[in-house]
Amino acid sequence: MTTTTSTTSSSNISATLAAAAQSIISGATNSSLDVSTLVGSLVTAKTTAQATQIANKTSSDNTLLSAVSQIKSALSSLQSSLSGLSDGTALAAYTATASGSGLTATAGTSAVAGSYEIKVNNVASAQKISSTAHAATDTFGTGTLTLSLGSTSMNVALDGTNTLASIASSINSANDNPGISATIVTGTDGQHLVLASKTTGASNSISVTAGAGVDSSLSYSAGSSNYTETSQAKDASLTVDGTAVTSSTNTLTTAIGGVTLNLASAAAGSTQTLTVASDTTKEKSTIKSFVDAYNSFVSQAAALSTFDSTKAAGSQGGVLLGDSMLQTIRSTLANIVTSGVASTSGSTSVTTNLASIGIDLQDDGTLSIDDSKLSTALSNNPTRVQQLFSQTNGIGKQLSSKITTFLQTGGIIDTRTTALNADLKSLTDQTAKLQTYADSLTSQYNSQFTALNTLMATMQNNTAYLTQLFGGTNSAGALATNK
Structure with missing residues (x-):
């Protein structure tokens, strides 16, 4: 290959030198020498071979770098699909379904499959009170109005000009408001100040105390006639399989281990059955995502x-044909997928593979899923599926661990990428040096051929002068005429 490049370069230089000779001859016959074109041709002939070699190697490295990046991206996607299968969470998915209305539930990974009888006596509610009627222009004195929600209080200062509307505005805008909203409801009898707790539960009841100088009609405590209680502050009350449960909110996270219960008003007074079961639909979807990413x-x-x-x-050959890096990655992952997972049952060692749950290896190395067989395995033999994807030595765990070693700093992909980038930097440096060399040659040739062109012009002038003096073809010359 080197010999061919050298021969080609020599041929180009020879051709250019022949052109130079022809230009010199032209100069001798009263033609000017095209120095710029001649220099450009010579410099090109001297640098083309190396420039082509650098360009080809740069293109090859960039193509390889792109291919390695594609493999890295595919591995990252595969690892992402394995997250739930490598840590066990994907196969610990449960559904929680209630038999009636107003009760919903979500089950976490720590839930246990089973059914529970839930009787809802009442749901949690927030207190709301409405004051007696007042005119829109009524004012309520000067002093402090203290509002409390449970054990937390706030103060509203009255200056003698405050109406119900301005009091409501002050309550809502107070920075230390403990969670009380105030609105004005206008009826046929006048305006009512309506105070509502933003938080449910029996402990979050409202009280209002009118300080010295403030109209006592604004005060409220349990049983007070100044306000009408339109909604009582209550805890949710229910039984789970006969066990009494209360909650200040309608979201209960501890009543059933691993299950969150959500109550709505429609559940009050009902008895329902809550069924917690494995979420085979979600489990199947996760396994299919893994198969798709692997394929x-x-x-x-x-x-x-x-x-x-x-x-x-x-x-004809792919850019990574025969590449040792890719061969290592492919063989490592394929070996994990085909080997299965060993487990011990009593004194017997058992190996479970993907085929046993309906996932088969194809001739082209991809995986195919028998949907019916996978569904049956998830429903009827979840233990086998959990063995395949255990958190200790399952297929998901093994694949994810190996991919981590491939992708990590210093791994085979990082090492290959680093080497290619280093080579590309070297090629960039070579290009800069070649350009410097070309610039130097251009300057050198320009000087030489400009001097030659000047010399040829001088010789031409001298030849014309001597011909005038001594004569030439068909001319006797000035000296011959004046002898």
Whole structure:
């Protein structure tokens, strides 16, 4: 290859020098020498071979870098799909379904499959009180109005001009408001100040104390005639399989281990059955996502490393055909997928593989799913599925761990990427040096051929002068005429 490049370069230089000779001859026959074109041709002939070599290597490195990046991306996607399968959370998914209305529930990974009888006596509610009627222009004295919600209080200062509307505004805008909203409801009898707790529960009841100088009609405590209680502050009350449970809110996180109960008013007075079961739909979806991501990696790797005889010569092999890095990654992951997972049952060692739950290896290295068989395994033999994807040595755990070693700093992908980037930097440096060399040659040749062109012009002038003096073809010359 080097010999061919050298021969080609020599041929180019020889051709350019021949052009230079022809230009010199032209100069001798009263033509000017095209120095710029001649210099450009010589410099190109001297640098083209190396420039082409650098360009080709740069293109090759960039193509390889792109291919490695595609493999890295496919591996990252595969690892993401394994998150729930490598830590066990995907196969610990549960659904919680109530038999009636007003009760919903969500089950976490610590839930236990089973059914529970839930009787809801009442749901949690927030207190709301409405004052007696007042005219819109009524004022309520000067002093402090103290409002409390449970054990937390706030103060509203009255200056003698405050109406119900301005009092309500002051309550709502107070920075230390403990969670009381105030509105004005206008009826046929006048205006009512309506105070409502923003928090449910029996402990979050409202009280209002009118200080010295403030109209006592604004005061309220339990049983007070100044206000009408339109909604009582109550805790949610229910029984779970006969066990009494109370809660200040309608979201209960501790009544059933791993399950969150949510109550709505429609549940009050009802008795329902809550069923907690494995969420096979979610589990299947997670497993399918893993298979899709694995197949995507296999397809991507094949596209980059397959030999295609139908393509033009020179482009038949994938950019990573025969690449040791890719071969290592493919064989490592394929071995994990096909080997299965060993477990112990009593004194017997048992190996469970993907095929046992309906996931089969195809001739092209991809995986296919028998949907019916997978559904049956998830419903009837969840233990087998959990063995395959255990948190200790399951397929998901093994694959994720290996991918981490491939992707980590210093791993085979990082090492390859670093080497390619270093080579590209070296090629950039070589390009800069070649350009410096070309600039130097251009300057050198420009000086030489400009001097030559000047010399040739001088010689031409001298020849014309001597011909005038001594004569030439068909001319006797000035000296011959004046002898």
